[in-house]
Each structure stands twice: as C-alpha cells, then as structure tokens.
Amino acid sequence: QKDDSQAPVKAPLDPSKVLIVYLSRTNNTKAVAGIIHKELGGTLVALELEKPYPSNYQATVQQVVRENEQGYLPPLRTKIANLSQYDVVFVGFPTWGMQLPPPMKSFLKQYDLSGKTLVPFNTNAGYGVGSSLETVKALAPSSTVLEGFTTRGGVERDGVLFVMEGNKEKQVQTEVKAWLNKLNLVGKK
Numbered sequence: 441q442k443d444d445s446q447a448p449v450k451a452p453l454d455p456s457k458v459l460i461v462y463l464s465r466t467n468n469t470k471a472v473a474g475i476i477h478k479e480l481g482g483t484l485v486a487l488e489l490e491k492p493y494p495s496n497y498q499a500t501v502q503q504v505v506r507e508n509e510q511g512y513l514p515p516l517r518t519k520i521a522n523l524s525q526y527d528v529v530f531v532g533f534p535t536w537g538m539q540l541p542p543p544m545k546s547f548l549k550q551y552d553l554s555g556k557t558l559v560p561f562n563t564n565a566g567y568g569v570g571s572s573l574e575t576v577k578a579l580a581p582s583s584t585v586l587e588g589f590t591t592r593g594g595v596e597r598d599g600v601l602f603v604m605e606g607n608k609e610k611q612v613q614t615e616v617k618a619w620l621n622k623l624n625l626v627g628k629k
C-alpha cells in the first residue's frame with residue numbers, strides 16, 4: 441500500500457479569499473457565476489458601467505466595434521473594495537465581437553491582480569471564446585490564469601436571450617462542478 445502520510449493535507453478553499461466578477465447583459469453568464477458561487481461561496485460582483493450600453497442589440501454591437509477599434513475602456517460604476525484580500529478571482533464574460541468585452545478589459549486594466557489566480561468563464565452564442573482568453577492573459581501578465589470554462593449561452597441576435605434553465609441549467613451545473621474539481625480549487629470536505 442502506498443504511504444501517503446507525508447502528502448500535504450489540502451486545505452479547503454477559504455470563501456473569504458474568492459471573488460467572482462462577471463459581466464452579463466442577458467443573464468447567461470450571471471447564471472454560470474451563480475453556479476460557481478453556490479459551489480465555492482465567495483463575493484459575487486456584477487460589473488456595471490457608468491453609462492450602460494443601449495438596450496438595442498445592433499446599437500450595442502456597433503458601439504462595441506468602435507470601442508474595440510479605439511481601445512476605449514468604458515468607466516466602471518462598480519468599485520471593488522479590498523481587492524487585496526482575494527487570492528482567487530473568477531472573471532466571467534460573454535464573447536462580444538469574438539473578443540473580451542470592453543468592460544472586462546476595463547476591470548483587468550484598472551485593478552492590480554498580480555500574484556492572484558484568475559479563473560475565466562464564458563458564455564457565447566456558439567462561435568466560441570474568440571480572442572477573449574488570450575486578452576485576459578495579456579491584461580493580467582503577473583497573474584496565474586487557470587483553464588477557463590465556456591458554454592453556449594443565448595443568441596440575442598436571433599431573439600434568444602436567457603437559456604440557463606431546465607435541462608440546459610442542469611447540464612451546465614454538472615459541467616461547472618467537473619471543471620472546478622479538475623482545477624483542484626475545491627478542498628475535500
């Protein structure tokens with residue numbers, strides 16, 4: 441039998457050290473954030489802007505194209521106090537224009553996340569994460585970025601908004617749990 445008496449005892453993740461920051465327009469990414477929060481606890485924060493995007497989808501798409509072209513970082517209304525207390529920061533966002541949405545770029549630029557563990561999660565309309573994960577890494581060069589989670593969310597373009605209910609919700613719950621276990625952040629009870 442293997443002698444594991446010298447193996448380090450893994451402490452459970454302390455919820456007071458977990459921050460979950462997310463951007464969500466039609467609540468799909470918010471639902472994934474909620475699942476993570478239910479599993480790990482921690483502080484859950486929605487990113488809100490000083491000037492919200494238009495409710496019109498096409499107007500928002502156009503605005504995001506311009507912001508990405510100009511490298512514009514929209515000012516955040518959300519302020520996060522005592523960021524230094526957190527060791528693990530989950531960052532959740534939809535794919536917008538196959539990129540990281542400008543508000544999440546604002547967050548990563550504005551806050552010093554060096555030395556922290558970043559854990560990305562994403563929903564999208566079926567076209568994937570685009571360049572968003574690369575941008576997270578580029579904007580947080582002194583953080584450890586773990587493997588991200590991504591799932592299909594809504595398709596606002598086609599009038600499909602919130603989809604995280606029923607079987608889809610159950611499926612995503614199962615997938616998120618498996619992903620968190622694989623990340624090894626979840627301590628043994």
Ligand SMILES: Cc1cc2nc3c(=O)[nH]c(=O)nc-3n(C[C@H](O)[C@H](O)[C@H](O)COP(=O)(O)O)c2cc1C
Pocket residue numbers: 463464465466467468469470497500501504533534535536537538539563564565566567568592593594595596601
């Ligand atoms: C401005 C905008 C741009 C989008 N661009 C893309 C895209 O490039 N690729 C994609 O798969 N989905 C795209 N989507 C769809 C969202 O990623 C998808 O609906 C996501 O689940 C929305 O998350 P939320 O409900 O948390 O806002 C876009 C949505 C918006 C509003």
